[in-house]
Amino acid sequence: MAFDYLFRNVTVIDGGGGAAYRADVAVSGERIAEIAPRITTAADCEIDGAGKVLAPGFIDVHTHDDTNVIRMPAYLPKVSQGVTTVIVGNCGISAATADISGEVPDPLNLLGEAQHFVYPTVSAYAHAVEAARPAVNVATLIGHTTLRNNHMDSLLRSATEDEIAAMRRQLRAALQEGALGLSTGLAYASAFAATTEEVMALAEELAAQQGIYTTHLRSEFEPILDALDEAFRIGRHGQVPVVVSHHKCAGAKNWGRTVETLAFFDKAREQQDISCDCYPYSASSSTLDLKQITDEFDIVITWSEAHPEEAGKTLQQIADGWGMSMIEAGKRLMPAGAIYYNMDEQDVRRVLSYPASMVGSDGLPNDPMPHPRLWGAFPRVLGHYCRDEQLFPLTVAIHKMTGMSAARYRLAQRGRVKKDYYADLVLFDPATVRDVASFTDPKQPAQGIERVMVNGVMSYTGDGQITGRAGRFLRRQS
Numbered sequence: 001m002a003f004d005y006l007f008r009n010v011t012v013i014d015g016g017g018g019a020a021y022r023a024d025v026a027v028s029g030e031r032i033a034e035i036a037p038r039i040t041t042a043a044d045c046e047i048d049g050a051g052k053v054l055a056p057g058f059i060d061v062h063t064h065d066d067t068n069v070i071r072m073p074a075y076l077p078k079v080s081q082g083v084t085t086v087i088v089g090n091c092g093i094s095a096a097t098a099d100i101s102g103e104v105p106d107p108l109n110l111l112g113e114a115q116h117f118v119y120p121t122v123s124a125y126a127h128a129v130e131a132a133r134p135a136v137n138v139a140t141l142i143g144h145t146t147l148r149n150n151h152m153d154s155l156l157r158s159a160t161e162d163e164i165a166a167m168r169r170q171l172r173a174a175l176q177e178g179a180l181g182l183s184t185g186l187a188y189a190s191a192f193a194a195t196t197e198e199v200m201a202l203a204e205e206l207a208a209q210q211g212i213y214t215t216h217l218r219s220e221f222e223p224i225l226d227a228l229d230e231a232f233r234i235g236r237h238g239q240v241p242v243v244v245s246h247h248k249c250a251g252a253k254n255w256g257r258t259v260e261t262l263a264f265f266d267k268a269r270e271q272q273d274i275s276c277d278c279y280p281y282s283a284s285s286s287t288l289d290l291k292q293i294t295d296e297f298d299i300v301i302t303w304s305e306a307h308p309e310e311a312g313k314t315l316q317q318i319a320d321g322w323g324m325s326m327i328e329a330g331k332r333l334m335p336a337g338a339i340y341y342n343m344d345e346q347d348v349r350r351v352l353s354y355p356a357s358m359v360g361s362d363g364l365p366n367d368p369m370p371h372p373r374l375w376g377a378f379p380r381v382l383g384h385y386c387r388d389e390q391l392f393p394l395t396v397a398i399h400k401m402t403g404m405s406a407a408r409y410r411l412a413q414r415g416r417v418k419k420d421y422y423a424d425l426v427l428f429d430p431a432t433v434r435d436v437a438s439f440t441d442p443k444q445p446a447q448g449i450e451r452v453m454v455n456g457v458m459s460y461t462g463d464g465q466i467t468g469r470a471g472r473f474l475r476r477q478s
């Protein structure tokens with residue numbers, strides 16, 4: 001019987017971190033059927049992969065694609081990077097299990113508008129994903145802020161015992177329906193008032209179902225060691241793995257301090273399971289936060305509900321134009337989105353190189369002028385940091401995007417080029433792969449990504465068009 005696809009003469013980087021090797025790789029149906037030095041059986045479609053790398057499809061562990069994968073299922077920004085699975089529900093905000101009435105609180109508004117929050121359970125969300133059939137697989141975390149918003153009348157206080165009990169019940173049900181774990185966004189005003197004990201109580205639900213705890217720390221600024229300590233204590237209390245989201249040392253006074261934070265990771269890792277995700281840029285992006293307004297670095301406004309015409313300018317330019325302070329201008333722009341040039345390049349490199357860091361884009365798909373990480377994060381690691389800057393070998397880069405991620409998040413039979421695994425694959429040219437998306441022109445597919453296969457369906461052939469949609473909802477492996 002002929003195979004469906006045969007990748008000939010490829011360099012396989014299998015996602016496990018081991019050495020690359022030359023092989024032919026055959027796909028039948030949704031699975032990898034055979035890997036051998038030379039396959040003689042015929043295939044319906046043969047692809048000459050000489051000089052190219054065949055790797056597992058990339059797993060974007062940090063996304064806010066919750067509603068977009070359903071509303072715009074072709075999902076070119078991710079597929080064109082070689083991403084075949086996205087993990088949604090990060091930073092405390094998930095569309096799954098959200099019950100929104102009236103205004104969408106910050107930062108849930110990053111995910112969409114009120115009418116987009118129509119998934120009261122993980123099962124409802126899973127059905128919607130399966131019905132939309134996006135080009136990427138989707139797995140979800142459950143957001144702490146989402147739970148708070150469901151069960152509390154105000155987000156600006158800590159939860160009562162009854163409210164915690166209600167959140168726990170909903171989290172438990174969500175985990176039973178396949179959610180990967182719990183995420184928090186403790187830096188945001190909508191969760192900042194939550195006590196450590198509130199989060200610990202929720203984390204108690206995770207271990208029994210082998211869920212994971214991911215956290216946008218309470219602070220990425222000067223108090224970051226305290227914030228890390230809180231995250232690690234929550235992990236120890238719940239006896240669950242911790243993923244520190246988009247690890248960075250933000251703010252000029254904090255630059256260089258990843259030396260300290262990563263040493264703190266090392267020490268904690270002697271007694272518990274800790275990792276982090278990161279994106280390969282020294283600028284961050286989120287909703288505009290008045291607390292983060294400073295003249296120490298540029299802040300670019302990417303959208304503003306009150307003044308959409310100001311998008312693309314720096315906050316300083318807008319404030320000068322209006323003849324007022326940056327804080328006053330910020331207040332007038334709200335709600336709004338921003339890019340903050342708030343990191344040190346050496347910190348970015350240290351975190352990317354850290355053995356327990358995974359790649360996650362943190363892309364914001366609803367932003368009209370998105371941070372280029374939405375379209376460029378993965379090829380930027382492969383091209384800029386790995387090939388051009390030689391920060392680490394390609395086998396390490398791929399491991400951080402695939403095998404490590406699948407293992408940490410318990411995604412079964414994904415993240416490796418292995419016989420009988422799902423055929424989520426990317427074929428790319430290691431000599432030419434690069435990110436094209438820039439801060440001034442951010443919606444640009446990468447170069448050098450030549451084939452992307454999802455569940456055995458060829459979904460992208462490098463020309464900026466989606467050719468197939470075979471993504472599924474992925475549940476946590478039990």
Ligand SMILES: [Zn+2]
Pocket residue numbers: 090091185216245246
């Ligand atoms: Zn975040």
